[in-house]
Amino acid sequence: MRGEFSLIERFLSFFPRARVPVGPGDDCAVLAPTRGALCVTTDAVVENVHFTREAFSAEDIGHKALAVNLSDLAAMGSTPRWFVCALALPKDFPERELRGLARGMSALAREHRIALVGGNFTSAHELSITITAAGELQGPALTRSGGRPGHLLYMSGELGDARLGLIHLQSGKRRSPAILRQRRPIPRVALGRLASRFASAGMDISDGLAQDLGHLCEASGVGAEVELAHLPLSPAVRVALGAERALAGGEDYELLLAIPPERAKAFERACARAGQRVTRIGRLTRGRRRVLRDPEGRLVTPPPGFDHFTRGRPVD
Template structure:
């Protein structure tokens, strides 16, 4: 963090680590009811960075224009995601800590989908001056908590004034000597694999939109998955070690994301409906209560952040991974995803600019 000059557009918050109770000495907590505008840029930064402790991969933290983190492999996996209030989260649904966890999870899952181990994130926060200071600090706690789950660290970022709350996360990862697992590597004869749940975040979104307190309580676990996804971080490197030929993070829906793999690889991914019936069964009661279709949630639900892709047939898959189909030669057909040989609708899944 550069303390030498103030910047009208924001201030860097280069920091370190994950929450462990250290690094809070000498920085008083904000008074109850304080706003980020009341704290000011640098007061807000002090409140945020006091929550991040140093990690062994962080060589330089607060006090300079950039953090410095180790890159043992010599290559760095990098990804960025942006969350906008009202599009990706609502403060009346989610606590600040939950928003922080969700923001970190979606980028850290992308790193895992490359077959890499997440190492660190940097965060941008745009917020109106009236935003409660404890919301900003709760967000920081959530970011640090999710990084701890993934084995990563918060190493820096920026804060700016804006009319609405926007959180941007850039995640870094280490391939540890592996080749990156791309979307373009699936080959005919491979198995289609999934690691993690499907459709639960979509069910949780439907529950929140319904705003039925009794249903939210009855299906609290599904509602919670929408607010805080549970990506299988270790499965990314483990699948790479098992020979995975293609991987993707299920952020926009299984069909849409596997469709990217099919297009990039020039193949057809044939899903086995029987292999997905377990996911459908988990959602059946909730779907019945809401009048929804569990198959639409499983096939088209986004923000699950599970991993999907392809691996050689018979590969020893890590715990939690399962075979859900086969990779076929396109044989003159357009690359894509089919279910029992039938083309699936292309309207399932999330597109920010559709419609």
């Protein structure tokens, strides 16, 4: 057993043994049928697109690769169950770094009790990690399409930190709270489950609030009004980016939620009890227009969103 097979074994040794009928090592993993419906997502992080090996430790990369998938599971209101991990590694990739990837990924996997049930290694010129993750639903899925005019818009956490972190990294900084948010996004799994009891629509903010709100509005067939003054911005983001640039920043991995107004009080109370920070940022409207209002109530044009293909590589 050498080459690909021993790499797989070393990688797996960082994860708890999955409690499933057949785990890693056969042609497929075998998973017992679930009671609830399954939510499935696949997402990749690629060297020089989503991270550089100068600015990210191997642990950061392993964390981020899983976190972006957990964020999608959270956005549907599902409970993480299992994932498979396909690694494409440069030929000279050091084993020390491979252990780092596994450590970063397994720490987050343990936190969310999601089992690694299978994987694949290939060689490649650039490092990339493609994860497919599955979560189980207890109730109906929290989709993007259930928003109705008048429903209130909430988001978790703060906006723009990941974008500011990227700017810090590009300017040569190596340590700041914003850089931590860029390297170690926090998937809002508990909030997603809680929100699924109240929300009419939800999604995660991966491409920037401006663009992702557009997706939610299109899926729900509604417009939206966002109050710039209500956006949750850290003092650092407020100074360095301002609200309008924070709106366009990607990779926050916060949740965007639409809550029917009659459930808003109960939702806010449940969030407070659970220690989940959410902020009301606007509301859905009739028609298709998406508008931003500045603190004086004037309309502002939304900035373009973050898109890998049209905006280029964020870390180069």
